Amino acid sequence: MxxxxxxxxxxxxxxxxxxxxxxxxxxxxxxxxxxxxxxxxxxxxxxxxxxxxxxxxxxxxxxxxxxxxxxxxxxxxxxxxxxxxxxxxxxxxxxxxxxxxxxxxxxxxxxxxxxxxxxxxxxxxxxxxxxxxRPALSLRMLDHWDNVAVHPVMGQVERGYAGGSLFWSDGRARDGLDRVRAYGRLLASCGINAVCVNNVNVHETEAHLLTDRIGEVAAIAGALRPYGVRTHLSVSFAAPVVLGALPTADPLDARVRDWWAGATERVYEAVPDFGGYVVKADSEGQPGPFAYGRSHAEGANLLAGALAPYGGTVHWRAFVYDHRQDWRDRTTDRARAAYDHFVPLDGEFAANAVLQVKHGPMDFQVREPVSPLIGAMPGTRIGVEVQATQEYTGQQRHVCWLGPMWSEALRFRPDGEVGVGRLADALVAVSNVGDDPFWTGHPLAQANLYTFGRLAWDPAADPRAVLDEWIALTHPGAGHRLSDGLHAVLDGS
The missing domain is CATH 3.30.379.10 (Chitobiase/beta-hexosaminidase domain 2-like)
Incomplete structure (x- = not known):
């Protein structure tokens, strides 16, 4: 170890x-x-x-x-x-x-x-x-953008600034999972109940976690289970082709439906409390239903149908846009791409499908408005996605407490009456955790992980009160000088 x-x-x-x-x-x-x-x-x-x-x-x-x-x-x-x-x-x-x-x-x-x-x-x-x-949201999840095999460009953890993966090393699951259990304990203590253990950009090695390498996922799930944390898996929409040797991944093809049903049955045999799938489709080169002339509702419902007998959920990401767009082309509006793709599909998604929407219309920018997709699909379960890893906010070399920004988005009322936190069925964060001794690259970045969990439990919570909790737990008996100093650094970040 x-x-x-x-x-x-x-x-x-x-x-x-x-x-x-x-x-x-x-x-x-x-x-x-x-x-x-x-x-x-x-x-x-x-x-x-x-x-x-x-x-x-x-x-x-x-x-x-x-x-x-x-x-x-x-x-x-x-x-x-x-x-x-x-x-x-x-x-x-x-x-x-x-x-x-x-x-x-x-x-x-x-x-x-x-x-x-x-x-x-x-x-x-x-x-x-x-x-x-009681928790306001039933699904409170961290997505780990971790690669099993080190990617030649993105490395072990895509957008990761806290060392290597907590789950994977040298192309396989880590031998020692005591630390994963300790991680589950930390998550449970702030109210997080689900973890996706691999990158939403599913490469060839990671695709096999669904089938012949499901035993490694089961071992990780076993370490998280004692603290009530359910394991999820990112899967490739093209899995029937990549793994099953089918000529198509068309969601309306009976062979494809049967393949997903069989694969999912075997997943639950290995991980009885498996939470479900996370899917990035037709986005930044990832395969999806558009290749077959099908809608994203039809794609999501394919996997939702396979998961339904076991109580699983498919998290279908709404991050769909033309990533080859020429930025000089003013006729294409990237900020409204998800809205244009998904609003016409409202009411067509299965009951166990959650449409996972980034909190802003672009891509976790430092400042951007709330996504117009949130509040525009009353017939669809919505999961709001934020980013705890500091891709755009200092890459965890700099202190940047994100609680106030998240709270502002969760309290925003698209219709002037109901806040985003009440409209959502799930709150999801891209995790800022790695195998770093301090979990998050430096100790103060732990405040973001804790704050996310507490806001997922209660989106209306005062983020400063949550920060007070974190300080009191992390530094029991801390005097006013330390508490005020931490507030001065974090509040002003």
């Missing part, structure tokens, strides 16, 4: 051991069963061992505990219908120095634990409190 794969050599980011002191010094009762409940128990046990607290037996009385973390299907502690929280929501109650987190799903209980970690001592002190927490 390479040195930078060893977790003990890696910066803990916003989850240093001391962030768990408030949990680890108390008597903690965890109730429930399931893999994610086991993860919660493991986190509690580690914190208590470190700080002298006591994990109580499951049959202990709640009155004996300072913190209760309970998975239940019925009413509990002031909540009549815990099932209404869904798989990811949770209730939090503070009374008489005791904190209680109640959830009906494993992810909800895990997110509830991290909520208590964020609160620290405040979780147990102060007057009575009763809160309900």
């Amino acid at each position: 390479a040195q930078n794969d060893r977790v003990e050599d890696i910066d803990p980011a916003w989850l240093p051991d001391t962030a768990f002191r408030a949990v680890g010094t108390r008597r903690v009762l965890v109730r429930g069963t399931g893999p994610l409940v086991d993860t919660v128990r493991g986190e509690v046990a580690a914190a208590c061992e470190r700080f002298g607290g006591t994990p109580l037996r499951e049959d202990a009385a709640p009155a004996d505990a300072d913190l209760v973390l309970e998975l239940t299907a019925g009413g509990a502690d002031g909540f009549d219908d815990v099932g209404a929280f869904g798989d990811e929501g949770f209730g939090y109650v503070r009374e008489g120095g005791r904190a209680t987190v109640t959830a009906s799903g494993g992810r909800g209980l895990l997110y509830g634990l991290f909520h208590v970690v964020r609160l620290g001592e405040a979780a147990f002190r102060g007057g009575p409190a009763r809160e309900e927490h």
Whole structure:
């Protein structure tokens, strides 16, 4: 295992051991069963061992505990219908120095634990409190533009400024996946629940991840699963030709539909909780349905149909334009290309297809308006895509906190009434993470990763309050001087 794969050599980011002191010094009762409940128990046990607290037996009385973390299907502690929280929501109650987190799903209980970690001592002190927490968006995903094989032009990570790939090295999946598990832990702690592990520009080597190399994807998924993070895969629209020796990838051809159905069945045999596919089609040289005279709705629905029996989702990117356009040709308006291509297709996409739209009409520019496509397709599920990797904002050599810019886009109301964050079904970011010891090239860039997760959970959140959370977690007990200094650097970036 390479040195930078060893977790003990890696910066803990916003989850240093001391962030768990408030949990680890108390008597903690965890109730429930399931893999994610086991993860919660493991986190509690580690914190208590470190700080002298006591994990109580499951049959202990709640009155004996300072913190209760309970998975239940019925009413509990002031909540009549815990099932209404869904798989990811949770209730939090503070009374008489005791904190209680109640959830009906494993992810909800895990997110509830991290909520208590964020609160620290405040979780147990102060007057009575009763809160309900649910994510505003069900899909909160990071896209890694990672290549399995080092590309001669784009390298290991396209637009990557934090070292090599977290997942791939020397043309294959990394042998040691402890760091991938640690990554899943970081993501869960800020609310991210999905990761796409390879580049949207799918080259020949990466195309095989769908078929004969799916075992490598399964290993990565196994490392992320304990923290409720579902694995997604970028696939080539031409896969039936490239991998299946078919003469066509026409989405209306029965042979093509059968090929995708069979390939997807085998994916789910290897990765039962597989999240779905990400597709870049008819864009910057990537193959797509236009080659067969078909629409993008027909292309997306082909893959959506293959995924539907398993609860999977296809993320179909709307980044479609003429990349060979002569910039001197004023008759072609690149900024409205996605709008022109996709608005006529509103209502034609399958229910498990998400149209993934960059937040601006061009390409993650430093300043650009909100994409007109957002809000113009009420009959289509929309995923808003932002860029955490700093392609245009200093390439992670410079500090540039992106929270205010993202918040501005998410709060914008295309119709004057409903904000982008409420119109969207998903929020997706191009990841800024690599195998760098600090994850993101330098420690302050971690603020962007954390802020994305928290805004994906609640697009209406105040980004400055989110930054306060990040500072308090990353530097527990930080005085005003450090906090004010970090704000001065990041707010002004």
